[in-house]
Every structure is written in C-alpha cells, then in structure tokens.
Amino acid sequence: MTAIVSLRGLRKSYGVGTPVETEVLHGIDIELAEGEFCALIGPSGSGKSTLLNLIGLLERPTSGDLAIAGSETAGLKEQALTVLRGRHIGFVFQFHHLLPAFTALENVMMPSIIEQGVATADAEAISRDLLLRVGLKGHEHKKANQLSGGQQQRVAIARALSRSPRLILADEPTGNLDTHTADDIFALLREFNRERGSACLIVTHDPRLAARCDRRIELVDGRVAHVSSA
Amino acid sequence: MARPKLPFEFLVALRFLREGRMQTALILLGVTGGVAVIVFLSQLISQLQATIIDRVLGSQAHVVMRPLEEANQRALNDPASIAVIEPRAQRLRSIDQWEAMVKLAEAQPRVVAVSPVVSGPAFALRGRASKSVALMGVDADRYRRIVKMDGYMTRGTFHVEGTNAIIGIELAKDLGVTVGDKVFVRAAGGRDELLQITGLFDIGNKDLNRRWVFTTMKLAQSLLDLPGGVSNIDITVTDIFDAQDVSERLQAGSGLTVDSWMTTNSQLLAALRNQTVSNNLIRSFVIVIVALGISSVLVVSVVQKQKEIGILRAMGTSSNRIMGIFLLQGGLVGFTGALAGVGLAWGLLQFFSSVYRTGDGAPLFQPQLDTGIALSAALIALVVGVLAALIPARRAAKMDPVQAIRA
Numbered sequence: 211m212t213a214i215v216s217l218r219g220l221r222k223s224y225g226v227g228t229p230v231e232t233e234v235l236h237g238i239d240i241e242l243a244e245g246e247f248c249a250l251i252g253p254s255g256s257g258k259s260t261l262l263n264l265i266g267l268l269e270r271p272t273s274g275d276l277a278i279a280g281s282e283t284a285g286l287k288e289q290a291l292t293v294l295r296g297r298h299i300g301f302v303f304q305f306h307h308l309l310p311a312f313t314a315l316e317n318v319m320m321p322s323i324i325e326q327g328v329a330t331a332d333a334e335a336i337s338r339d340l341l342l343r344v345g346l347k348g349h350e351h352k353k354a355n356q357l358s359g360g361q362q363q364r365v366a367i368a369r370a371l372s373r374s375p376r377l378i379l380a381d382e383p384t385g386n387l388d389t390h391t392a393d394d395i396f397a398l399l400r401e402f403n404r405e406r407g408s409a410c411l412i413v414t415h416d417p418r419l420a421a422r423c424d425r426r427i428e429l430v431d432g433r434v435a436h437v438s439s440a
Numbered sequence: 441m442a443r444p445k446l447p448f449e450f451l452v453a454l455r456f457l458r459e460g461r462m463q464t465a466l467i468l469l470g471v472t473g474g475v476a477v478i479v480f481l482s483q484l485i486s487q488l489q490a491t492i493i494d495r496v497l498g499s500q501a502h503v504v505m506r507p508l509e510e511a512n513q514r515a516l517n518d519p520a521s522i523a524v525i526e527p528r529a530q531r532l533r534s535i536d537q538w539e540a541m542v543k544l545a546e547a548q549p550r551v552v553a554v555s556p557v558v559s560g561p562a563f564a565l566r567g568r569a570s571k572s573v574a575l576m577g578v579d580a581d582r583y584r585r586i587v588k589m590d591g592y593m594t595r596g597t598f599h600v601e602g603t604n605a606i607i608g609i610e611l612a613k614d615l616g617v618t619v620g621d622k623v624f625v626r627a628a629g630g631r632d633e634l635l636q637i638t639g640l641f642d643i644g645n646k647d648l649n650r651r652w653v654f655t656t657m658k659l660a661q662s663l664l665d666l667p668g669g670v671s672n673i674d675i676t677v678t679d680i681f682d683a684q685d686v687s688e689r690l691q692a693g694s695g696l697t698v699d700s701w702m703t704t705n706s707q708l709l710a711a712l713r714n715q716t717v718s719n720n721l722i723r724s725f726v727i728v729i730v731a732l733g734i735s736s737v738l739v740v741s742v743v744q745k746q747k748e749i750g751i752l753r754a755m756g757t758s759s760n761r762i763m764g765i766f767l768l769q770g771g772l773v774g775f776t777g778a779l780a781g782v783g784l785a786w787g788l789l790q791f792f793s794s795v796y797r798t799g800d801g802a803p804l805f806q807p808q809l810d811t812g813i814a815l816s817a818a819l820i821a822l823v824v825g826v827l828a829a830l831i832p833a834r835r836a837a838k839m840d841p842v843q844a845i846r847a
Contacts, residue, residue, distance in 0.1 A: 295756050307747065307845060319443070323451065324752070324757050325756060329444050329451075
C-alpha cells in the first residue's frame with residue numbers, strides 16, 4: 211500500500227534562535243496509508259495540533275522529512291506548498307471556520323473557486339450534491355452564521371471533500387458538538403472515507419470515537435507513545 | 441441565487457467590503473468627498489484661468505516685435521569726463537527690413553500667425569467732436585488670426601480696402617456715426633483723410649472700442665508718414681505659454697525689441713501661477729488624506745479578517761492572491777469613490793454656477809465637467825487606492841495561516 215503521508219524524524223521547535231526555544235515534536239515517524247482512517251489522540255499539549263498543521267503544510271518542520279502523496283516537501287517554496295495543499299488536502303477545523311460572508315454553497319465551492327479562479331458549473335453541481343449528502347438540502351443559500359453548530363460542521367466537511375482530496379485532516383471536528391451530533395459528524399466522515407477512499411487523520415479527545423478508527427496513534431510529550439490497530 | 445460569476449479575488453474582495461458595511465461606507469464617503477473637491481477645484485480654477493487669459497489675450501497679440509528704442513551714444517567714452525545724457529524722445533519709426541522680419545517670425549516653430557501692423561496716433565473729427573484714436577493699418581486676413589475680429593463685429597465684416605475704416609462701437613457713439621457715414625481722420629503730422637465707415641466692432645473693452653480705427657496698411661502708412669514701413673509685427677503662437685520662449689528666440693534672431701504677453705502681463709501671470717500652486721497644494725493634501733483613510737480602514741480590516749485569511753490560506757490560496765484581494769479592495773474603494781466623487785463634483789458645478797453670476801447675470805463659470813479632469817481624477821483615485829492598500833495587503837499576505845486561524 212502506498213503512503214499518502216510519510217514522516218521521518220520530524221521535529222518542530224518554536225522560538226528557534228531565542229532563549230525560549232522549545233521543541234514540541236521530538237522526531238516523529240508515521241506513515242499513513244491511502245484510504246486509512248486514523249485517530250490522533252493524546253493529552254492536551256502533546257503536540258497533536260502542531261503535527262496536524264505540519265502535515266497540512268500550514269507550518270514547516272524544523273527538521274526531518276515530510277512527504278505528501280509521494281512529494282517531498284522540504285525543498286518546496288511557499289507557492290508550491292500552497293498548490294500541494296490545495297490539490298491533496300482538505301481541512302475540517304474544530305470551530306468549522308466557514309467564511310461568514312459567504313453562503314453554505316459558496317463555502318463548499320470555495321476550494322474549487324480558489325483553484326479554478328472562478329465558480330464553474332461542475333463545482334456547483336458537486337457542491338450541491340455534497341450538501342445534499344450531508345443533509346443540508348434547502349440550506350444552500352443561507353449565510354454560514356445562520357446555521358447551527360452541527361450544520362456548520364457539516365458544511366465544513368462538505369467543503370473539505372469538495373475537491374475529492376486524498377487526505378482529510380480534521381482537528382477535533384466534533385469537539386464543540388453534543389454527543390448525538392458528534393456521532394453524526396463522525397459517521398459522515400467515516401462514510402466518505404469508505405466511499406471515496408480519502409484518508410482521514412482525526413485529532414480527537416473522545417475515546418469512543420477513537421475506538422471506531424482503523425488505527426490510533428497516541429502522542430505524549432511530542433513523541434509517538436503508542437500505536438494500536440482495530 | 442445564481443452561482444457567483446466573479447473571479448476569486450474580486451469575489452472575496454467585494455464580500456469583505458460588503459461585510460464591513462460601516463467602514464466601507466465611511467471610507468467611500470471620504471474618497472468621494474476628496475475626489476469631488478479635487479475635480480471641482482481643478483475645474484473651477486482652470487475655467488476661471490481660461491476666462492481671464494481669454495479676456496486678456498482677446499485683444500492682444502501673444503508676441504509683439506517693435507523697433508529698438510533710440511538711445512543717445514556718448515561721443516567721448518572717457519570715464520574722466522562728466523556728461524549728462526538726456527533720454528531721447530521716441531518718434532514713430534518703422535521696423536528695418538520688416539518683410540525679412542515677418543519671414544523670420546513665420547519660420548519659427550510654434551508660430552501660427554504673423555501680422556505686420558502700421559499703428560500710430562491720430563484724431564477722428566466730426567463736426568465739433570474730436571477724439572484721439574489709434575490708427576491700425578492692417579492686412580485684415582493676417583490680423584484676424586492675431587485678434588479674432590470676426591467674432592467681435594457687430595455690423596459689417598472685418599475687411600478693409602481703399603479708404604474704408606472699421607471703428608469701435610464706443611467711438612461710433614461718441615462721434616454719432618454708424619456704418620455708411622464718413623469720418624475725418626487727421627494724424628499727428630497733419631496729414632488727413634476722409635474715411636468711410638464699413639464696420640463696427642465690440643471687443644468687450646471700452647477703451648479699445650473708443651480708440652481703434654482699422655484701415656489698410658497703405659492708408660495708415662501715408663497718414664502716419666511711414667512710407668512702406670510697419671511699426672510693429674504681431675505674432676500668434678500655438679500654446680500661449682510658449683510665448684515667452686518664442687519671443688526670446690525672436691529677440692536673439694532679429695535684434696528688435698520683442699515682448700510676449702507674459703512679460704507685459706507679468707502680474708497677472710504671477711497671480712495665475714500662485715493660484716495653480718495653491719490648487720496643487722490642496723490637491724496633494726487631499727490625496728494624502730484620502731490615501732491615509734483607505735490605508736487605515738484596510739489595516740483594521742486585515743486584523744478583523746485574520747481568521748478568514750487563515751481559512752483561505754488553508755484551502756490553497758497563495759499569499760500573493762491574499763495580497764491581491766486587499767489591493768483590489770483599495771482599488772475598488774478608490775475607483776467607486778472616484779465615480780461618486782466626479783458625480784458630486786458635477787452636482788457642485790451645477791449648483792455653484794447657478795448661484796454665482798457675473799454683474800450682467802451670466803454664470804461666472806460653465807457647469808460643464810472636463811472629461812480629461814474627471815478621468816485623471818478617477819485614475820489617480822484608483823492608483824492611490826491600490827497604493828494605500830499596499831501596506832495592509834502585505835500584512836495580510838505575511839500572516840501565518842496557523843496563527844490566523846487560532847486567533
């Protein structure tokens with residue numbers, strides 16, 4: 211099986227070159243296979259979000275190798291990272307992070323608009339279909355802040371999927387939702403994972419949800435402490 | 441609601457502006473006011489200046505060539521000897537080789553028209569009335585290109601031949617004559633002639649309407665005792681502000697006294713320049729203030745939109761495109777404000793031209809808007825908007841997406 215994400219000896223320090231330099235990740239080696247559904251767990255401050263940001267190419271590692279979909283990222287310029295991120299990665303954030311100035315449909319279309327430069331008919335069809343799939347038919351033209359928390363997170367998932375990325379990174383996607391809604395959202399992610407083969411890396415504090423993943427990677431103090439498979 | 445048609449950067453820039461309603465409205469108001477002030481002032485001042493210049497140059501040649509003044513030379517140039525030199529009285533003289541001088545003037549670049557003039561003092565007599573006048577012997581076809589006499593004629597046409605004469609309406613009134621009547625003219629030297637009045641003019645200047653008497657060059661030459669000569673050569677140039685330049689070159693080339701309207705009206709010119717300088721100063725300050733306004737609003741907007749910027753970055757927007765979104769906001773605000781500002785300036789012009797009128801009830805200035813001024817103001821506002829957005833846009837582009845999302 212090919213790896214969608216491959217990390218070797220990944221380290222990340224903040225405040226490099228200052229007296230308060232602190233290393234938060236101390237050499238991480240992880241491989242994530244295509245289509246894998248994996249939970250990233252661990253206590254607060256263990257470096258989960260930092261690791262997710264590194265894999266999402268939002269931050270650069272201090273040292274070590276990081277390859278996304280077979281492309282080594284170390285030597286790439288900012289512009290190339292942006293392209294790689296846009297092409298392969300979809301994000302679902304804890305607080306959904308929709309664009310409040312845009313409608314639900316426009317939010318879902320946004321990754322495609324960014325790539326194509328304009329909104330195409332294809333993108334609209336795909337986005338409408340995705341909204342239907344996440345149960346938001348009839349809410350297409352509501353502004354993001356007119357939707358409930360669960361609805362917003364559904365829009366965020368639809369958005370993450372809109373360009374059929376090979377990797378979905380979700381940072382506590384159910385963190386601020388009630389149990390029932392959280393189960394729905396999780397089920398949705400799982401469904402899309404099975405159906406479309408997008409690999410998922412989900413940061414979660416919820417042991418119930420983590421137990422339903424293919425694999426669990428536990429981070430403690432910036433190191434991989436434990437890996438277990440279902 | 442249809443799918444958005446605009447390109448990504450436009451779409452986001454417009455939504456961001458729409459979202460920041462109050463801020464956008466205020467800054468648009470600022471740009472509108474600024475552009476309106478600039479357009480209105482520029483239009484007003486350029487019109488007033490054009491009117492003033494038009495009035496001054498309406499009856500004046502741009503450049504005039506005259507013979508050198510006669511001066512006394514000391515016979516003994518010995519500094520040890522004491523001499524009292526009285527300035528000589530200047531008699532009416534002809535320009536030496538004036539045909540050659542006319543050719544010289546015509547050969548100069550930027551010279552549009554050249555007209556030799558035979559002018560000198562005389563008296564117009566009728567019954568017991570005797571009026572001092574200035575005889576103007578001209579070639580009508582040449583002279584109408586120096587002073588647009590055709591536009592000033594109230595009766596008859598500007599055409600002289602034989603013993604015909606064209607006089608001003610004031611002189612006609614003073615002498616109680618009109619077209620078809622005769623008037624007796626006696627020059628200072630005692631020569632005289634009976635002239636037939638064939639036309640009346642009104643130059644818009646009472647003094648000139650009372651003094652100028654146009655005849656043929658030949659008649660003026662014989663009356664003024666300047667056989668075959670001319671007293672001055674009048675010249676029109678393409679751009680009135682080239683006059684000084686042309687006159688200096690002609691002076692060097694001819695050795696004659698050459699004056700431009702700019703030297704004879706130097707005070708007027710200084711006043712116009714001061715007006716232009718203060719206009720430019722006001723314009724520059726308004727532009728700077730408008731730029732600061734746009735800039736500060738966008739700086740605030742970048743901070744407010746941190747999270748959105750982070751989300752857009754996470755979804756694959758490059759930092760250059762983020763920068764583009766904010767530059768575009770500046771440009772859009774500048775351009776929209778410029779359009780509204782030009783509209784407001786037009787309204788102001790309509791209003792003030794109906795309020796301020798000259799003594800005889802005519803508007804002090806025309807309410808038309810010069811397309812050139814309007815376009816350049818709009819262009820400047822657009823450029824200023826983009827430049828003002830540069831600092832906030834760079835800040836937005838440099839923003840770390842992770843920090844931005846967490847904020």
